[in-house]
Amino acid sequence: MFELDERYIDGFPEESREEVDNTDRSFIGQQKHEEIMLCTRLHPIIILPYVFGIALITAIFFAIVYGTSNVIPKGEIMGQILLFGVFSAYMYYLHRFFNKLLNYYLHVVILTNYRVIEVIKTVYFCNNKDTIDLHKIQDLKKDQDGLFCTIFNYGTLVVEVSAIHETKRVRYLPNPDKWFQTLNKVKRSYIERRRAKVPRGGHSPVVQSSTYDKVGVSRSMLHNQMIRVL
Amino acid sequence: MLIPILLILLALASIGFMAVSLWFFYKYIFSYRLPRGQYQLLLGFIHLKWISAAYVVFTLALTIWAFLLIL
Structure with a gap:
């Protein structure tokens, strides 16, 4: 202010x-x-839901990535497709989160x-x-x-x-x-x-x-x- | 062969989107400056440049990690 x-x-x-x-x-x-x-x-409280959202999605992302790498061997095509999908989704949410932060400033x-x-x-x-x-x-x-x-x-x-x-x-x-x-x-x-x-x-x-x-x-x-x- | 190509496209799109977002953002805030002397940081301590730096670092780190993990 x-x-x-x-x-x-x-x-x-x-x-x-x-x-x-x-x-x-x-x-x-x-x-x-x-x-x-x-x-x-x-008030910065309006960005709180986005912070909780990205924290939750990050937790899910890490769980899937580590879970997959333990179960599916590296180089397996199904594992690659799954990881590609997970990374794509996480990148989308990451960009969305940071754009919300930038929009907050504007x-x-x-x-x-x-x-x-x-x-x-x-x-x-x-x-x-x-x-x-x-x-x-x-x-x-x-x-x-x-x-x-x-x-x-x-x-x-x-x-x-x-x-x-x-x-x-x-x-x-x-x-x-x-x-x-x-x-x-x-x-x-x-x-x-x-x-x-x-x-x-x-x-x-x-x-x-x-x-x-x-x-x-x-x-x-x-x-x-x-x-x-x- | 399809997955590496898709991954490269995803990386390019992601880094490009980040660059364009930050470019638009800084272009606007440098064009229309609010009085800087009375500027208040987000939650009292978070600088805007930290947010921008975090955006760049997270995007690049995630892209590199995706390459290392998938390929």
Whole structure:
């Protein structure tokens, strides 16, 4: 888990606004003035089933290999076929296990000064991004039910989104208390800034959205309408 | 004769898959770096390079062992 940079809670330092260009720095689609405030991978408990699985399969693999080598003499065609099959299966599980570990490192949850982003990336097949803008968050809930959740300090962050009555759940989030508190602070700060119409270094915080872009409505217009309503 | 050929194909496929996986992985994480100063290790002590090294070692060791045991 990354620590929160307190400078960004109540505002944005001028020097970082002007000098730093964060475009695509830490994830695809990061905006120029978008700063990462909290970032985490999911709790390592999610890889525990894979560790137990590979341990079990390794035990079975060694039992078969040594059992076969004791019973079938070396060079026997049936023994070769059996061992080839066993090695093939074990290699498959080995690659699967290590790819799960690599995928674990690529799946991150990020809180920036504009939005909450879940980057669901795998080595080969998946490259998804789930984003919620801070001004759309209506309600926040933290679920931490169960013995393991309490002992290992992980939980589910439930984000209720306004207008579309949708909820976004981030499961297996480590240190959910910190996320809950920080997200509330950042959201409040963001809304206050928008209400006060304070420009960030002279730049409009336009966040790209394919949905809005398709219908030709810019995000800044929606921001302004929301501010008027508030 | 069939088993050695299949074994060579399996070894090539396995090592190739490992190499491509690690290449894709490192290409992505070097392109989009998260703030390194606040990086937390897996379970507090497992470095990412250890996992990559273990992947390479286990794949190569298993391949060599398969050749020694089967042929």
